[in-house]
Amino acid sequence: MGFHTFDVDRADDLEDPSRYRYLSVDELLALFDPATDQTVADLGSGTGFYTDDVAPYVGTLYAVDVQASMHDYYREKGAPENVSFVVADVSDLPFGDGELDGAYSTMTFHEFASEAALDELARVLAPDGLLGVGDWSANGEGSDGPPTSERFSLAEAVRLVREAGFRVERGQERRETFVLRARYDP
CATH class of the missing domain: 3.40.50.150 (Vaccinia Virus protein VP39)
Structure with a gap:
């Protein structure tokens, strides 16, 4: 799964304000309380x-x-x-x-999520540090974003972050995406 990058020749697509329909700024900020x-x-x-x-x-x-x-x-x-x-x-x-x-991570978890990446996040986050994820769901419709075969489900993402020492505080599957809030709990 994942481990690809977004084609820089399509970078203008990343500036499309319609992306907020999948993850609003307020929702993102609530995931990690900056x-x-x-x-x-x-x-x-x-x-x-x-x-x-x-x-x-x-x-x-x-x-x-x-x-x-x-x-x-x-x-x-x-x-x-x-x-x-x-x-x-x-x-x-x-x-x-x-x-x-x-x-x-906003719509990029599927690109990097691995045991090594999550262990590295656990290393660099302070105890009680928050990780917020909004990403395309493997259970989504597939009408936008990468193919569903390249995505994680919320359950898979929860398993990965828990195995790295995070305590999941909130997770929600939605029509096309999922959100996840986890606290590093060594």
Whole structure:
């Protein structure tokens, strides 16, 4: 499952405001309760579509993406001052142990979710740090997003995050997507 990247030649598609019908800004913020003194990572930030929305609510926001070309697109578009660009795979993050107060993934969990990636998230999140995920569901209709065969169900995502030491506080399957809120609980 997953482990692919979004085609940078289609990066303009990531700037489509209709994406909010699957995950609103308020819903995203509720998944990881950001505060202006916190350090947070956007996992699979792409063009910064959701990064821009979160930036006003945190102190430092790391835009993490495996494709430097996505960061180039985002830089050209213009990024808030508190956003720092990080080219990295989620399974090998350049942060210290417990450095992050929170992390979130918007429609990218299916691209990186693995035991190694979730163990790495557990390493870089502070105890009680929150992980928020909104992603395409394997149980979805498949009318948008990647093929359902490349997606995780909520149950699969819950299993993966629990195995990495997270306590799931909330999860919900929806028509096409799922949301998940988990707290790192070493």
